[in-house]
Amino acid sequence: MTLPIPTRGAAHRPTAPSATLLCVSLTASNLPSLRSQLSAAIAAGAQIAELRLDLLEPETDWKSLLEQSPLPFIVTNRAQWEGGNSTLDEPQRLSMLIDAIEAGVSHIDVELKAADEFWKLLNNRGVKLSSTKLILSHHNFDRPLSAEEIRATLSSMKSKNADVAKIAMMAKSALDNCTVFRELQRADMPTIVLAMGDLGKPSRILAGKFGAYLTFASVAQGKGSAPGQVDVKSMVDVYRFGEIGRETRLYGVIGNPVMQSMGPVLHNGAYRERGLDAAYVHLLVEGEVARFVREMSELGFCGFSVTIPWKMDVIEGMDEVEEAVTKIGAMNTVVKGLDGKLKGRNTDWRGALDPICQKTGGDLRGKRVLILGAGGAGKAMVYGAVESGAEDVVVANRTKEKAVRLADDMGGKVAGIGMGEIGEYGAFDVVMNSTSVGMIPNVEECPVNVELLKEGMVVFDAVYNPLETRLLQEARERGGVCVSGLDMFVGQAELQFAAWFPEVEVPVEEMREAVLKQLGSQ
Ligand code: ATR
Numbered sequence: 001m002t003l004p005i006p007t008r009g010a011a012h013r014p015t016a017p018s019a020t021l022l023c024v025s026l027t028a029s030n031l032p033s034l035r036s037q038l039s040a041a042i043a044a045g046a047q048i049a050e051l052r053l054d055l056l057e058p059e060t061d062w063k064s065l066l067e068q069s070p071l072p073f074i075v076t077n078r079a080q081w082e083g084g085n086s087t088l089d090e091p092q093r094l095s096m097l098i099d100a101i102e103a104g105v106s107h108i109d110v111e112l113k114a115a116d117e118f119w120k121l122l123n124n125r126g127v128k129l130s131s132t133k134l135i136l137s138h139h140n141f142d143r144p145l146s147a148e149e150i151r152a153t154l155s156s157m158k159s160k161n162a163d164v165a166k167i168a169m170m171a172k173s174a175l176d177n178c179t180v181f182r183e184l185q186r187a188d189m190p191t192i193v194l195a196m197g198d199l200g201k202p203s204r205i206l207a208g209k210f211g212a213y214l215t216f217a218s219v220a221q222g223k224g225s226a227p228g229q230v231d232v233k234s235m236v237d238v239y240r241f242g243e244i245g246r247e248t249r250l251y252g253v254i255g256n257p258v259m260q261s262m263g264p265v266l267h268n269g270a271y272r273e274r275g276l277d278a279a280y281v282h283l284l285v286e287g288e289v290a291r292f293v294r295e296m297s298e299l300g301f302c303g304f305s306v307t308i309p310w311k312m313d314v315i316e317g318m319d320e321v322e323e324a325v326t327k328i329g330a331m332n333t334v335v336k337g338l339d340g341k342l343k344g345r346n347t348d349w350r351g352a353l354d355p356i357c358q359k360t361g362g363d364l365r366g367k368r369v370l371i372l373g374a375g376g377a378g379k380a381m382v383y384g385a386v387e388s389g390a391e392d393v394v395v396a397n398r399t400k401e402k403a404v405r406l407a408d409d410m411g412g413k414v415a416g417i418g419m420g421e422i423g424e425y426g427a428f429d430v431v432m433n434s435t436s437v438g439m440i441p442n443v444e445e446c447p448v449n450v451e452l453l454k455e456g457m458v459v460f461d462a463v464y465n466p467l468e469t470r471l472l473q474e475a476r477e478r479g480g481v482c483v484s485g486l487d488m489f490v491g492q493a494e495l496q497f498a499a500w501f502p503e504v505e506v507p508v509e510e511m512r513e514a515v516l517k518q519l520g521s522q
Contacts, residue, residue, distance in 0.1 A: 019208070019211075019245070020207050020208035020211070020212050020213065020214055020215060020244075021047045021048050021213065021214035021215075022045060022046055022047050022048070022214070022215060022217060022232065022235060022236070022241055022242070023046065023047070023048045023049065023050055023074065023214045023215065023216050023217065024037075024041035024044075024046035024048075024049050024050070024216075024217050024218070024219055024232050025049075025050040025052065025216050025217070025218060025219070025224065025225035025226070025229065026038060026041070026049055026050060026051055026052065026219060027052065027055055027218075027219065027223055027224070027225050028055075029055055029056055029057045029060070030056070030057050030060055031060055031061060031062075031064070031065060034051070034060075034062075034065055035065065037219045038065070038069060038071070040219055040220070041071075041219055041232055042070065042071060044231075044232040044233040044235075044236055045232060045233075045235075045236040045241075045242060046071065046217070046232050047071070047072075048071055048072050048073065048074060048106070048107075048214065049069070049071050049072075049073050049074070050073070050074040050075075050076055050109075050216065050225070051065065051066070051073050051074070051075050051076065052076050052077075052078060052084070052085075052225060053075060053076065053077040053086070053096055053097075053100075054076070054077050054078045054079075054084045054085040054086035055085055055225075062075075063099070063100075063103050066100070066103055066104075066105055067103075072105075072106035072107070073105050073106060073107070074105075074106070074107040074108065074109055074135065075097060075100035075105045075107070075108050075109070076108070076109040077093050077094075077096050077097055078109075078111075079093060079111060079114065081113075082111045082113070082137075082139050083139050083141050090114060090117055091117075091121060094110070094114060094117060094118050094121050095121065095125075097109075097110060097118070098121060098122060098125055098127050100132075101122075101127055101129060101130070101132045102127060104130075104131070104132070105132055106131070106132065106133065107132065107133045107134075107135055107164070108132055108133075108134060108135065109135040109137050109166070110134060110135070110136055110137070111136075111137055111138070111139075112136045112137060112138045112153065112156060112157055112160065113138075115136055115157075115160040115162075116160070119160075119161070133163040133164055134161065134162055134163045134164070135162065135163070135164040135165075135166050135192075136157040136160055136162035136164075136165055136166065137166040137167070137168070138153050138157075138166070138167050138168075139167075139168045139169070140168075140169045140170060141170050141196070141227075142170055143169070143170055143172060144169045144170060144171055144172055144173070144176040144179065144195060145167065145169045145179075146179070147179055147182065147183060150167055150169075150179070150183045150193060151183065153165075153167055154167065154183075154187060154189075154191060154193075158189055162189070163190065164189075164190040164191070164192065164213050165187070165189060165190070165191045165192070166191070166192040166193075166213075167192070167193045167194070168192075168193075168194050168196055168226060169193075169194075169195060169196065170195070170196045170197055170200075170227070171195035171196060171197045171199035171200035171203070171228070172199070173199060173286065173287065173288065174199050174202075174283060174284060174285040174286065174288075174292050175288060175291065175292055175295065176195045176199065176200060176203075177195055177199075177200060177202045177203045177206075177296075178292075178295040178296060178299060179195075180193045180194060180195050180200075180203040180210075181203070181206070181209075181210045181299050182299070184207075184210035184211055184212050185210055185211065187211075190213040191212065191213055192207075192212050192213050192214055192215070193212065194207070194212075194215065194216070195228070196226050196227045196228045197227045197228045198227075198228055198259070198284050199228075199284055199286065200228050201228050201230060201281075201282065201284070202252070202281050202282075202283060204216065204217070204228065204229065204230055205230060205235065205239045205241065205244075205279075205281050206244060206250065206279070206281065208241065208244040208245055208248075209244050209245070209246060209248050209250060209279075209300060210246075210299075211246060215235075215241075216229055217229055217230055217231060217232040217235045217241075218230065218231045218232065219231070219232065220233075221234075238264050238265055238268060239264060239268065239279060239280075239281060240268055240271070240272065240279055243277070243279070244279050245277075247277055248277050248278060248279050248300075249276075249277065249278040249279075249300070249302045250278070250279055250280075250281070250296075250299075250300050250301045250302065251267060251278060251279070251280040251281075251301065251302060251303045251304065251305075251500065252264075252280055252281040252282065252283040252296075252301065252304055252305070253280070253281075253282060253283060253304070253305040253306070253307060254283045254285050254289060254292070254293070254304050254305070254306050254307065254310055254314070255283075255284070255285070255306070255307035255308055255309075255310060256284060256285055256286055256308075256309060256310070257284070258282050258283065258284050258285075258307065259282055259284070261282060261305075261307065262489070262514075262515050262518050262519075263280060263282070263305050263493070264280050264281060264282055265514050265515070265517075265518045266490070266493050266511050266514050266515055266518075267280035267493065267496075267497065268280050269507075269510055269511065269514040270497055270506070270507045270510060270511055270514075273507040273510045274501075274504050274505075274507060276501065276504065278302075278500075278501075283296075283304070285310060289306075289310045289313050289314050289317065290313065290314060290315075290316040290317030291317065292317075293314060293317040293334060293342065294317050294342070297334075297336050297340075297342060301336070302335075302336045302500060303333070303334055303335050303336060303496070303499070303500045304333070304334040305332060305333060305493075305496055306331060306332050306333065306334065307332065308376075311330035311331060311332055311376055312329060312330050312376070314331060314334070314344070315330075315331055315344055317334075317342060318331075318334070318342050318343065318344035319341040319342050319343065320341060320342075320343050320344070321343070321344035321345070322343070322344065322345050322346070324345070324346040324349060324383060324387075325344045325345065325346050327383050327410075328346055328349065328376075328379050328380050328383050329376075329379065330346065330348075330376045330379065330380065331344040331345060331346045332345075332346055332347060332348050332492065332496075333345040333346065333347050333492075333495075333496050333499060335499045335500060345499060346380060347491075347492040347495035347496055347499070348377065348380045348488075348492050349380040349381065349383050349384035349387070350384065350491065350492070350495055351487075351488045351489070351490075351491035351492030351493075351494075351495060352380070352381055352384055352432065352460060352462065352483075352488040352491065352492075353381075353384035353385070353387070353388050354491050355460075355483045355487040355488065355491055356388075356430060356432070356458055356460050356483050357388055359458045359481050359483060360429070360430065360458055363388045363389045364385060364388040364389050364390040364391075364429075364430065365389040365390075365391070366391050367390050367391055367429040367430055368390070368391055368392055368394075368426070368427065368428045368429050368430070369385045369390045369391075369392070369393045369394070369428065369429065369430045369431075369432065370394050370395075370396065370422065370425075370428040370430070370431045370432070370448075370452075371385065371393065371394070371395045371396070371431075371432045371434060372395075372396055372397075372419075372431070372432065372433045372434060372435055372437075372447045372448055373395075373397055373433065373434035373435035373447070374395055374397035374399070374402040374403040374405075374406045374416065374434075375402075375434065375435075377434035377462055378395060378397070378406065378434035378435075379406055379409075379410075380434075381432050381434050381462075382395055382406060382407075382410050382414055383410065385430075385432070386410060386413065386414065390413070390430075391413070392413045392414075392415070393410075393413055393414045393415070394414075394415045394416075394417060394422075394425050394428070395407055395414060395415070395416050395417070396416075396417050396418065396419050396421070396422050396448075397416070397417075397418070397419065398418075398419055398435075400416070400417065400418035400421075402416075403416030403417055403418070404416035404417075419448075422448065422449070422452060423449070423452070427454065428452075428457065429457060429458065430457070430458045430459075430460070431448065431452070431453070431457060431458075431459045431460070431475075432459075432460045432461075432462070433447050433448070433460065433461045433462060433463065433469075433471055434462050435447050436463060437463075438461065438463050438469040438470050438471055439463045439465060439469075440465050440466060443466055443469070443470060444470060445470060446469075446470040446471050446474060447471060448471065450474045450478075453474055453475045453478045453480055454478060454479075454480070455478060455479030455480065456479060456480070456481065457475065457478075457480045457481070458480070458481045458482075458483065459471065459472060459475035459480045459481070459482055459483070460482075460483040460484075460487075460488070461482075461483075461484060461485055462485045462488060463485045464484060464485030464486045464488070464489055464519075465485075465519070467484055467485075467486055467519065468482075468484065469485075472484060486512070486515060486516070486519075489515065490508070490511050490512050490515060493511060494506045494508055494511060497511075
C-alpha cells in the first residue's frame with residue numbers, strides 16, 4: 001500500500017502557487033543600494049519587500065523608493081527596545097510609519113508594545129489606515145515562546161485591531177518549528193509565526209504549508225535582517241517556496257551539521273522533474289531526534305533522510321524497522337506508511353553495493369572484500385558485502401579492537417584486523433573505504449598502502465569530496481575499476497525516492513546532474 005501521489009501537472013508549472021507571500025527584507029542603508037537589492041529581490045521571485053527605516057542613513061529619501069517600486073512594501077521602523085536600530089523617541093519613530101501610510105504603502109509593522117501609542121498618534125493626526133494593512137509584531141531574540149504565550153500574544157494583537165499578527169521568536173530546539181506549525185494551523189486571522197536562528201529555518205521555508213500570511217527571506221546569503229533568514233534565491237530555486245501549499249508532502253534531511261547536505265538540491269530537483277507536489281528541506285536537529293520525527297510526521301512530513309549523528313538514535317522513534325537496520329544498528333531513511341506508521345530503513349549499504357556489484361557481474365559471490373574503517377559506515381558496508389554473497393570479508397581499522405568487535409557482531413566470514421595487518425591477508429578483489437581519510441582538505445591522504453591496489457580490482461571510496469580521491473586516483477592508475485562516493489550518495493537517494501514515491505520512475509540522471517552541478521559550484 002502506498003500513499004496516493006499528488007501531482008501538479010506538468011513539471012515546472014505549479015497550478016496552485018502558494019498563497020503565502022515571499023517577502024524580502026532590504027537591509028541597505030542608502031537609496032542606490034536599496035534599489036539594487038530591490039531589483040535582485042524581484043529577479044529572484046520576491047512578491048513583497050520590507051523596508052527598514054531604522055537601518056537607513058539620515059535624510060534618505062525612502063518615499064521615492066516606494067513610489068518607483070513595482071512591488072508592494074512593508075514599512076518597519078524597528079525600535080531599539082525590540083531589537084531594531086531606531087533610537088528616536090516614540091512619537092517621532094511612529095510618525096514615520098504614519099508618513100508611510102499617507103504615502104499609500106501596503107503594510108506597516110508596529111510593535112505590539114507600541115500599538116496603543118500608535119493608534120493614539122494616528123487619531124491625533126487624523127489619518128486613516130485606508131488600504132494600508134497594520135501588522136502588529138512581537139519579537140523575542142532570547143528564547144522561544146510556549147504555545148500558550150503565542151496564543152495570548154496573537155489574541156492581544158487581534159484585540160488591538162491588527163490586520164496581520166506577527167511573532168518572531170528565537171528557536172532553541174528543532175521542536176520549536178513544530179510549535180510554530182501547530183499555532184499557525186489554529187490561528188484565526190492572517191498570522192506570521194516564525195522561529196529565528198538556524199534551528200528555525202524550516203519554519204520560514206515551510207510557512208506556505210501551514211498557511212502563514214508571509215515569510216521573510218534575505219536578499220542574499222548572510223545579508224538577513226534577522227537570524228536564520230534564507231536567501232530569496234535559495235527559497236525559490238532550491239526549496240521551491242512558490243510551489244509549497246497546504247497539500248504539499250514534506251520531506252527533509254535530519255542531521256547536525258546538516259546545511260552542507262546536497263539532499264535538498266537533489267530531491268527537490270527530482271520532485272520538480274516529475275511534477276510532484278512535494279518539498280524537501282534541511283532539518284538541523286541538536287537533540288530529541290525521535291520526538292522530532294514523530295511530531296513532524298504528525299504535521300505532514302512523509303519521510304526523512306537521516307545523517308550523522310542521528311542514524312542510531314532515530315531508531316527509537318520508529319514503529320518498525322527492516323532487518324538491515326537491526327543488523328547494522330543504524331538507519332538513514334524514514335518512510336511514513338499509509339497506516340501512519342514510521343518505518344526505518346537503511347539504504348546506505350545498497351547505495352554502495354549496487355554500483356559495486358554492477359562492476360562485479362551482479363553480486364560478490366567468490367570475491368574477497370577488504371573494508372577500511374569500522375564505524376557506522378563500515379558496518380553498513382560489511383553488512384552489504386555479506387548480503388551480496390562475498391566469499392570472505394576483512395574489516396581493517398586504525399583501532400583494531402573496533403574491527404574485531406564489528407566482525408564478531410557480523411558473524412562467520414568476517415575477520416577484524418588492524419590497518420597494519422592487511423598485507424598478511426593476501427589479495428582482494430574489492431576494496432571499500434568507509435573512513436574519512438582523503439576528504440577535503442586532506443586530499444593527499446590515502447587510507448591504504450597503494451601497493452595493495454592491483455589491476456582489475458574494484459575500488460570504492462565513500463568520500464565524494466573530492467570526486468576522485470587519492471585512493472581512487474591511485475587505483476585508476478594501476479588499472480583498477482573505480483566506484484565513487486557520488487555513486488553511493490546518488491544510489492541511496494534513488495532508493496529513498498523509490499521508497500517515498502513507489503509509483504514514480506526515479507529521475508536518476510537528473511539527480512546525478514544536480515549533485516555534480518552543486519559540487520562544481522562549491
Ligand atoms: P562513520 O559513521 O562515517 O563510519 P565513525 O563511526 O565516526 O563514522 O567512524 C569513522 C571511521 O573512520 C573509524 O573507523 C575511524 O577509525 P577509528 O575507529 O580508529 O577511530 C576511521 N578514521 C577516521 N579518521 C581516520 C584516520 N585519520 N585514519 C584512519 N582511520 C580513520
